[in-house]
Amino acid sequence: TRKVVIDTDPGIDDAVAILFALASPVFEVVGITTVAGNISIHTVTGNAGRILALVERSDIPVVEGAPEPLSRKGIDTAEIHGDDGLGGVAFPEPAAAPLEGASEWLAQTLLASPAGSIDILALGPLTNIARLVQDHPAAAQRIGRIVAMGGAVDERGNIGPRSEYNLAADPEAADIVLRAGLPLVLIPLDVTRKVRAGRDYLARLRSSDSTPALVSADLIEAYFQSGGESRPLHDPCVMLYAERPELFGVERIALSLDLGDGPDAGALLRDAEGGVAAEVAMRVEAAGVLDLLAERLAGR
Ligand code: BDR
Ligand code: CA
Numbered sequence: 001t002r003k004v005v006i007d008t009d010p011g012i013d014d015a016v017a018i019l020f021a022l023a024s025p026v027f028e029v030v031g032i033t034t035v036a037g038n039i040s041i042h043t044v045t046g047n048a049g050r051i052l053a054l055v056e057r058s059d060i061p062v063v064e065g066a067p068e069p070l071s072r073k074g075i076d077t078a079e080i081h082g083d084d085g086l087g088g089v090a091f092p093e094p095a096a097a098p099l100e101g102a103s104e105w106l107a108q109t110l111l112a113s114p115a116g117s118i119d120i121l122a123l124g125p126l127t128n129i130a131r132l133v134q135d136h137p138a139a140a141q142r143i144g145r146i147v148a149m150g151g152a153v154d155e156r157g158n159i160g161p162r163s164e165y166n167l168a169a170d171p172e173a174a175d176i177v178l179r180a181g182l183p184l185v186l187i188p189l190d191v192t193r194k195v196r197a198g199r200d201y202l203a204r205l206r207s208s209d210s211t212p213a214l215v216s217a218d219l220i221e222a223y224f225q226s227g228g229e230s231r232p233l234h235d236p237c238v239m240l241y242a243e244r245p246e247l248f249g250v251e252r253i254a255l256s257l258d259l260g261d262g263p264d265a266g267a268l269l270r271d272a273e274g275g276v277a278a279e280v281a282m283r284v285e286a287a288g289v290l291d292l293l294a295e296r297l298a299g300r
Contacts, residue, residue: 009037049094065102087222249283
């Protein structure tokens with residue numbers, strides 16, 4: 001197994017991703033750190049606790065992180081994820097109180113473990129990880145690798161014409177993480193838009209009697225309310241890549257970020273001067289990853 005911290009702003013697709021990680025034998029989830037993103041920080045922190053309570057894993061610490069981006073105003077997405085962040089799907093209340101101070105907790109946890117032994121699976125804006133890099137650089141160097149959902153390389157954006165939510169919500173944080181020289185795999189919209197759940201997939205999840213599969217079906221169904229016949233499963237792709245990288249095609253691409261104030265703030269610029277090379281997932285075997293997701297959620 002691989003030790004991971006999940007940094008997240010749940011979030012419907014975050015919730016499905018967390019349920020997958022908890023169901024997979026490949027990951028030992030050592031903690032969940034939260035970051036303001038889709039919804040306010042207290043709501044996403046509560047949601048992390050609710051997800052853990054659902055699957056009786058409240059032994060895993062939830063650590064509340066950044067209440068806002070490093071220097072900008074946050075971008076709320078309640079119209080997609082619902083006011084509660086979980087599309088109105090019923091969850092039990094958290095069974096344990098959260099801790100506070102995600103970047104400090106990350107630093108302590110990394111310093112207390114062998115270097116390289118903990119990965120970060122990042123599903124939201126990169127504020128907490130940027131804080132870790134800035135305030136605790138020696139601890140940050142001990143991260144095994146970061147696998148982060150974010151960006152659009154050749155795809156159109158989902159916030160601006162070229163910008164994707166997680167990077168657009170805190171472009172300065174994304175820039176700090178990109179330039180930190182840490183092993184980073186980015187999972188952009190170029191692949192997550194190809195990993196889609198439609199009605200048939202919901203039926204497949206519902207043919208199981210396992211709680212993670214049934215609740216994931218309800219979450220994805222709630223996600224349909226923001227339109228379309230199928231919905232992209234953005235954040236689960238991070239876990240799916242971490243478990244089964246051979247289902248993805250990764251390229252090394254020089255990237256930089258648009259740090260301006262226009263509609264494409266946070267957009268990735270490919271091969272621009274001053275770009276930093278990162279591993280970027282650009283292709284995916286969608287049927288294979290959807291099979292893996294359904295199997296794990298069903299408890300197989
Ligand atoms: C990202 O934005 C959020 O709304 C989703 O949870 C995902 O992390 C997709 O752009
Ligand atoms: Ca997210």
